[in-house]
Each structure stands twice: as structure tokens, then as C-alpha cells.
Ligand SMILES: NC(=O)c1ccc[n+]([C@@H]2O[C@H](COP(=O)([O-])OP(=O)(O)OC[C@H]3O[C@@H](n4cnc5c(N)ncnc54)[C@H](O)[C@@H]3O)[C@@H](O)[C@H]2O)c1
């Protein structure tokens with residue numbers, strides 16, 4: 001079996017603490033070697049009870065801790081570029097939470113840095129690719145029995161947005177998942193974006209444009225629409241319906257316990273991403289650990305992270321300007337497939 005993979009986790013907030021727990025208790029073949037967070041109490045709380053773990057306020061110190069052989073980045077998006085470059089400089093494989101780097105110029109610098117290395121080190125945390133329902137839908141579409149996909153209708157609802165969440169983040173944080181899922185499901189790039197705003201919900205914080213309706217066009221002329229509503233107040237819902245030439249397929253109906261009593265039936269709704277995508281995160285991190293231990297890096301690539309950043313940026317321009325905005329990607333280095341599978 002060999003030594004477990006020693007992982008440094010950067011960022012010990014909501015996602016980072018959950019990944020520390022997952023690496024420590026769920027995933028096989030890995031151990032948490034270091035946790036970094038400028039809020040050192042969070043790092044300590046996440047690492048509590050883990051034998052041999054080092055905690056640091058400084059991410060680079062965590063990368064240099066004894067036994068660190070790989071990095072999981074779960075700090076806020078603006079900190080990702082520096083963390084990825086620090087990992088590349090140490091030749092460490094990385095699993096980086098989405099968005100890879102929020103701005104497209106920074107994302108392109110990551111693609112260029114990895115291309116200079118000549119081999120992949122980064123996997124990007126688009127975990128929907130590891131969700132059982134999304135994988136079934138992808139296999140069905142790839143199998144061809146439904147014919148060519150013509151449209152994807154997507155829904156992305158959160159109970160409430162975190163403090164300070166902006167109208168742009170509905171696109172570059174929330175819809176970044178649909179951007180990646182659509183590219184992956186359809187196997188092609190998104191070429192243009194239009195954003196419409198229905199009347200904002202009274203349940204959204206003052207000034208936040210929520211919900212939004214986002215429409216993407218693809219290279220082959222398919223359309224992808226997304227209702228994103230991050231203060232819906234009632235549950236975490238992610239749905240996708242593919243409409244194809246010879247049929248359709250839908251995922252994301254609630255598959256939870258249904259309790260029936262004399263006064264009716266009650267179906268549970270997931271409260272957040274950690275519940276809805278728990279299995280997907282487990283599979284994502286296990287696949288990453290297995291691949292890295294076998295000397296490979298697989299899954300969503302830095303190019304996928306870059307493409308998502310460019311499309312999201314076009315989406316934010318479309319939100320602000322009101323029109324249709326074309327997506328312009330830089331030339332793709334040979335290291336990357338168009339859309340990694
Ligand atoms: N895949 C998903 O579904 C999913 C879900 C939620 C969040 N995320 C992503 O995970 C990342 C973290 O989100 P979160 O919800 O855990 O945020 P959070 O605010 O709960 O936690 C972020 C933590 O990072 C720390 N931090 C700040 N700067 C840092 C740095 N330079 N180095 C290390 N740590 C630093 C903060 O102190 C905080 O504890 C973001 O990129 C976010 O988009 C992904």
C-alpha cells in the first residue's frame with residue numbers, strides 16, 4: 001500500500017475544515033500533515049485530535065512542513081493564485097477548490113505556469129463531475145442513445161448567501177459550477193453569455209441582484225439556461241435537464257427520505273452543498289489521492305478552471321451591461337484536452 005499521502009490543507013473555514021475531516025476519517029491512503037489559516041484558531045480547531053499535524057498561520061510554512069507531499073487549497077478564491085504557484089514551485093500536486101482563480105488573467109497565469117512545467121499538477125474542485133447523478137447523465141449523453149443534446153435547463157438554489165456575497169458572485173462563484181458542468185456534459189466550450197434579471201427577491205440582502213437568469217451558447221449551437229437564486233430561503237437545490245434530439249433526462253429531484261403520516265407526506269430538502277454533494281466531495285478527494293499516489297493528476301484541469309473564469313467574467317459583463325457578451329479564450333496549450341473528461 002505504501003505511505004499515506006501527507007496533505008497540507010490551506011484554509012480551515014467551512015470547506016477546508018470539512019476536507020480535513022474527510023482526509024482524516026473518510027478517505028483512505030491520506031493523512032493531514034499540516035493545516036494553515038491566518039485565523040490560527042480555525043486551523044487548530046480543524047486539526048484538533050489529528051496525530052502529527054502541524055498548524056500554521058502562513059500557507060507557505062504549511063507547504064514546507066515535514067511529510068507534506070500534496071496540497072488541498074480551500075482558502076478564498078483571491079488567495080488561490082499565490083497558493084497554486086507556491087505548490088508548483090515545490091513540485092506538489094494540488095487539489096484547488098473552485099474558482100481556480102477568480103479573474104481570467106490570473107487563471108491564465110496558472111495555465112501558463114503549469115504548461116511551462118510540462119505536466120499537470122493541479123486538479124480543480126468542480127465536484128459535480130463526481131456526483132453519481134451527474135455521472136449517470138454524462139454517461140447517457142456520451143452513449144448517444146438520446147441523440148444530440150440541444151438544451152440544458154439548470155436550477156441552482158441556495159437557502160441564503162454568505163455575508164458580503166455580491167451580484168457578480170452569483171455568476172463567478174455559484175454559476176461557475178454550471179459553467180463547468182455544461183462544458184463537461186456537452187464536451188464543448190461555451191461561446192457567449194446573456195444575463196437577465198427578474199425582479200429581485202425581498203428575501204435577498206438590499207442591493208443584491210438575486211435571482212438571475214443566465215443563458216449560455218455553445219460552440220455547436222446548444223443553449224444552456226441557469227436559474228441561480230442564492231437566497232431562496234427553502235433549500236439547496238441543483239437540477240439539470242438535458243433535452244436531446246431523441247429524448248430527455250433530468251437529475252436533481254430530491255432523493256431523500258419521504259415521511260408519510262395521516263396528514264400528508266413530507267420530503268426532506270438538503271440544507272446546503274455539504275449535504276447535497278457529500279458523496280461527490282468524498283469521491284473527488286479519494287480519486288485525487290489515489291491518482292496522486294499512482295503518480296498521476298486527473299479530473300478537472302487548470303484549463304477547465306481558466307475556461308470557467310473567462311466565461312464567468314463574460315457573464316459578469318453581461319449582467320452589468322445588459323447585452324450578449326462573447327467569450328474569448330486564449331490559445332490552449334497542448335498539455336490540455338479541450339474539456340478534460
Ligand atoms: N466545491 C464547492 O461546492 C464549494 C463550496 C463552498 C466553498 N467552496 C470554495 O472553497 C473555498 C473556501 O470557501 P469557504 O466557504 O470554506 O470559505 P470560508 O470563508 O468559510 O473559509 C475560508 C478560510 O480561509 C482562510 N484564509 C484566508 N486567506 C487565506 C490564505 N491566504 N491562506 C489560507 N487560508 C486563508 C480564512 O481565514 C477562512 O478560515 C472558496 O474557494 C470557495 O469558493 C467550494
Ligand SMILES: O[C@H]1[C@H](O)[C@@H](O)[C@H](O)[C@@H](O)[C@H]1O
Pocket residue numbers: 158173174175177230273
Ligand atoms: O461557494 C459556494 C459553493 O460553490 C456551492 O456549491 C454553491 O452552491 C454556492 O452557490 C457557492 O456560493
